[in-house]
Amino acid sequence: MVDRGLVLDAAERVIRRDGAGVSLDAIALEAGVTKPIVYARVGGRTDLADALSRRLAARLVIAAGAAIGDLAYGRAMLTAFVEANLSTLAEHRDLFLYVTGGTAADTPRRTLYLAERSTTPMAQQLAAWRTNQGLDPAVAVPWAYAVIGMLHLVSLWWITEMDRPAELLAEQVAELLWSGLAGP
Amino acid sequence: MVDRGLVLDAAERVIRRDGAGVSLDAIALEAGVTKPIVYARVGGRTDLADALSRRLAARLVIAAGAAIGDLAYGRAMLTAFVEANLSTLAEHRDLFLYVTGGTAADTPRRTLYLAERSTTPMAQQLAAWRTNQGLDPAVAVPWAYAVIGMLHLVSLWWITEMDRPAELLAEQVAELLWSGLAGP
DNA sequence: AGCAATACTTACCCACCGTAACTTTGGTAT
DNA sequence: ATACCAAAGTTACGGTGGGTAAGTATTGCT
Structure with a gap:
């Protein structure tokens, strides 16, 4: 008796080994x-x-939670968050491609789901922080999507090039996120 | 004699009418x-x-070029740029989904191509502006991808919800981009 | 032992991408 | 005028992958 979890494990193995273009038959074969x-x-x-x-x-x-730990809201926390996302997506490169690929009908749904799961905790923290700062918290949800979209495309780009270390890229992205294009 | 452009026109029509899940046969039929x-x-x-x-x-x-016009580098220009992207992607909703969907092998390639075309002019302007400001221009390319990734996911999210006017969302995103999470 | 439910496999259908082989049309040389 | 050939297009088919229906073995119960 092969349970659901083992099938998913097999799917992950074969996606990692053969790339994101694997068929269900290949996954079934791998799962035995x-x-x-x-x-x-x-x-x-x-x-x-x-x-x-x-x-x-x-x-x-x-990964994001572990990287942030109990860092205070600020640029250092942001850098840790960004780097955790970059590393995790790079680590699960083909899985990321498999999940964000697929038929045109499913792609947006899953992309948004993947994003939403990351945005939910982030939007909460962001809203709390802005309220605390005396700022309008209404922007928290769109901003969370904005941040995640940024991370996903930067990850995709970085994954295919891999031309610079994750720490440097994380610093650069965190600087943009924290200080904006206007600069400090 | 039906030329290449007419086939592409037909593809766009049928994608707009029937959604991003259309087959090649349907496109051929539409093209006659x-x-x-x-x-x-x-x-x-x-x-x-x-x-x-x-x-x-x-x-x-x-659309971005027309929206920016000869606005000076700054928040107003950024708002126009963001709104042009949001509106254009919303206007070509299913085309956007068709292009960013597809098989797992093609999705990343085309997503990056679509992004790259937008990032190239943007990265140039950004690098020039930062040099002009006495800032390091090396971040221009990753920042351009970051901005475009932000716009694409926010667009995708907004397209499926459409719960707020484009101008408001553009303002909110531009504020994040210009001033960062730290605020002004 | 006999029966039934469960678990799995084989075999198949369908949709879609892609292409090979056949047909038609229009121009051209003898 | 006719025979020929190249261009342009159609029909028909192969292959692959997702999804399912029907058949077979295995286990547990009476």
């Missing part, structure tokens, strides 16, 4: 079962990708 | 030709999506 079993456990390709996007989102949130 | 003609003119699905992404990228660049 046949295709209908995959359907019984996790559903079709869409459900599989959804489940994997939940795993990836959870890892992003955990 | 058979499938092999589509292959002879524009190549396969990948080449078609590439060609459409070039069109979309060109429109983004043109």
Whole structure:
């Protein structure tokens, strides 16, 4: 009896090994079962990708939380947050591509889901901080999406080039995020 | 004789009408030709999506340029730039989804292409401005990707919700971009 | 032992991308 | 005028991948 988690583990292994273009048959083969079993456990390709996007989102949130630790709100915290996101997405490169790829109908849904999971805790913190500073907290949600979109595209670009160390890029992105284009 | 441009026009029409999930057969039907003609003119699905992404990228660049006009570098210019991007992507909603969707192998390539076309002029302006201000211009390229990634995800989110006017959202995003999370 | 439910496999269908082989049309040389 | 050939296009097919229906083995219960 192969349970749902083992199928997802197998999917992650074969995606990591063979890239984001893998078929369900390949995943079933890797899991040591046949295709209908995959359907019984996790559903079709869409459900599989959804489940994997939940795993990836959870890892992003955990990595971000661990990196931030109890740093105070500020540029150092932001740098840690950015670098955690960059590293995690680079670490799960093909999984990231698998989750954000797929059919045109699913891509936006999952992209937004992946983003939303990261934005939710971030928007809360951001709203609290701005309220505390006497600023309008209404911008928290769009700003959270803005930050995550920034990180995702920068990650995608960085993943394909990998021409500079993660720390440098994280510093640069954090500077933009913290001080803006206007500069300090 | 149906030329390449007419096939691309037909593709845009059917994508707008039926959504981003359309097949090549549907596009060929709309163009009034058979499938092999589509292959002879524009190549396969990948080449078609590439060609459409070039069109979309060109429109983004043109819209941005027109919106900026001869505004001086600053928050007002940034707001115009952001709003031009939001509106253009919303106007070409399904085309945007078609271009950024597709197989896992093509998605990152085209996403980066679409981004790169917007980032190139922006990175140049940004580098020039920073040099002029006595600041380090080395961050221009990663910052340009950061800005475009921000705009793309915010657009995607906004497109699916459409819960606030474009001007307000553009103001909010421009504020983040110009002044950063730290605030003015 | 016999029966039934569960778990899985084989075999298949369908949609879609891509292409090979066949047909038509229009111009051209003899 | 006719036979030929190249261009342009259509029909028909192969291959792959997602998804499912029908058949088979295995386990537990009476």
